[in-house]
Amino acid sequence: MSEENTPDSDHNDNEHDNESPRFKLKPTGPIPSELYSFYEDRPFRSCTRCGEGLFDFKNGYRVSKVYKGDEVIFEYALCVPCLQNMMEESSEESRQRLYEFQMSRIRQVAGFDECALCDRVEEYSQIMDYGLVGICLGESIVEANKICGLCMEEMSELVSKKTRESWDRFVDENFPGVPSDLEAFPIRNVPSLL
Secondary structure (H helix, E strand, O other), X not given: OOHHHOOOOOOOOOOOOOOOOOOOOOOOEEOOHHHOEOOOOEOOOEOOOOOOEXXXXXXXXXXXXXXXXXXXXXXXXXXXXXXXXXXXXXXXXXXXXXXXXXXXXXXOOOEEEEEOOOOOHHHOOOOOEEEEEEEEEOOEEEEEEEEEHHHHHHHHOOOOHHHHHHHHHHHHHHOOOOOOOOOOOOOOOOHHHO
16 A cells, blocks of 8 residues: 555544644545445445444545455444554554565555455456455545455464454454454555554
8 A cells, every 4th residue: 555545543533633744545536336335235434343434534444345256244344543443452463464464465456356465366266255445535435455365364374362352352342143253354454554
């Protein structure tokens, strides 16, 4: 992710309009329908974790969806403060490992045609699981990427027990009935928040 499209990590939880001059989100168009809430058939309106309205955050928010074939098996949207809090609840070891993995593999591709972390194009037809992630600002997209299931599995293997427990709590608190061992956590994270 380019620095100019990175959400600000110095966000004050009580002030939705606090914007750092260091980072400016630059919308590139409307949010693609692939990132709409499957259940509401529209863009996400509130943060899955805190319930605040996402359009109020000038620093943006992240939408993550996990698919098995054509079926959405998991989706959520997190405002920058909640995303930061989740990263802080993860172990330092996990944050460092994920950061190194992502920075060593990141490809300059955007959209949902190719994995942002590998070029296993020939294998894509065999890979049924994948994740989509988007950095959004209001009703606009700033950046969107696809992560194939193989890369998601590799990232999953990098996280510590503490980080897995944090993810399990997030799932239990926000998605009753969803198995806590669902490996949806390691979808591309925002580098400035790691």
